[in-house]
Amino acid sequence: MSGGVAADASALLLEAIDVVRTYRLGRDVEVPALRGVSFQVDHGDYVAIVGSSGSGKSTLLNLLGVLDRPTSGQVRYDGRDVRELPDAELARLRNQRIGFVFQSFHLLPRLTAVDNVILPLVYRPGTKRERRERAEAALAAVGLADRMAHRPGELSGGQQQRVAIARALVTEPALVLADEPTGNLDTTTGEDIMALLESIQAEQDTALVVITHEPEIAHRAARTIVLRDGVIADGSSP
């Protein structure tokens, strides 16, 4: 693990600058979820974002995943301010730079493992054959070469999460965002999944940001950011 502490600007992947995200409930009620959060993630970094329920973790994940835009402040990817990018550009950014791993896997039940992994590839140019080859390679890399044609319902929780990881990696993203990746798994399987994510992070120089409420998961990361009540309580600077 590199730890990703690099001083030069070229290593910088994403940057949150005084990020505020406020939700409006009804007409006059505003609920602040994030109240000025700043930190950086470099290429190949391994960061854990920790916090209890309601600390703003999920909001931060959505912002880092460019599924959402900040109310104020900036989230910058490769130096570009997310707030200034149109929706189609954000979609392209998600497709090309970010891989998502969700707590509940989010696999499409009617598709086979390999078709689930192909999913992000259909939103970029390429032939059917190329997509299939890449998806099969990604599944093989997570140890599921013999489960290609299985549907999610025919796979264990750990295997499903591996399919989801293969889906996140098949696009060769710069950043893997894992939201409670072990939350629905038993301890042993959770260990395996974390080990898999870490090996990928190390081997492919992919930045890995894990959001978790479990301290033992957080401790594995090179760096930990602790969120409390929408602000960083600890670890904002690398």
Next chain:
Amino acid sequence: MSAREAFRVAMQALIANRLRSALTTLGVLIGVMSVVLLVAIGQGARSEITGAIEGLGSNLLFVLPGDGDFGGGPRRSSFVLDDVERIDRELLGGGTRVAGYTIGSEVLQAEGERLTATVLAVTAGYPAVLSRELARGQGLTESDVVTARRVAVLGATTAETLFPGQDPIGRTMAIGGVRYRVVGVLARVGGGGSPFGPDQDRNVLVPITSGQRLFGTDRLDAIFVRATATQTVEADRAVVRRVLAQRLDAEEFSVISQDEIIGVVGDILQILTLVLAAIAGISLLVGGVGVSNIMLVSVSERTREIGLRKALGARTRDITRQFLLEAIVLTGIGGAIGLALGIAGAQLVAALAPVPAEVTGWSIALALGVSVAVGLVFGVLPARRAGQLDPVAALRRD
């Protein structure tokens, strides 16, 4: 996402919900089927009727009571036999070119057989002017007309019904209780009867004079004039007008060409066809609403899928296109099957029922075009809703 890929994804989703897709398709299917079938029937009626009018020969002029306004209802005729003779004297060349008739319906009886048929009391020239050919025996003569002889020429169906398996020539029969002798049988016109016109083989011709006595009238219901050529139709029309105007007021008669009648009848039946198409179109519309409804259900069921696809890089446009394509595939399949069933139904109707049916190119194009358009129009709302889902909210939903 490429169009091919989008189509594949749409098909996957539709196949995953086979039963629902099939039922949704059904609405459009029935709509398209009814459009094709009803238009075929309307079109069939139109060509049968115009065909029957054309079958009377060409270059005909119809002299009818009234001023020619079809909306005015039937008029009492002012024509008498002398009008036919006066027109005949004025027209030059071409042999027998003028005929007239009075029409009625009477019970025919012969040797225990009974039949209600159309009785045409005609001048001797009627078969020649209206292209009716004799199959057996002889036709009506001038002398039959002058002496009001009780002789009859039977239509083919009439002959078969009244005299099954026998030669009717020389036999006697009763028309409205009056004895007549059969002198001839007309050649079969064919086409049978349809709800759109009388059976031209189920009639009997008698001399105009004896027929008028039968019906208790001295009038003619119509006069027919055959022009020798298309170019002389107008000249003949002028002659007929001039002759009749000597005795009648302008609003008591009208002289209409065969083409004008075909045009008017054709227009009326075209409107009928369009009305049928419009009624069937309503069921297509209802089918479209069904598609819209199911697509909305589908979008709300697949909220998480939409959120996931967006997280994986789908643009609003990709999602919208995917759902729109699903709707179009649904209605397109419904349209294609409905079209096939409509054509099969039209053939079945034409084969089994006395209603003619004719599938036309435009109704096929219309049905398919409309069904795809229905998918587009009724798919837009659900598809836009899908495309605009907030990925964060969509992913959170369970």
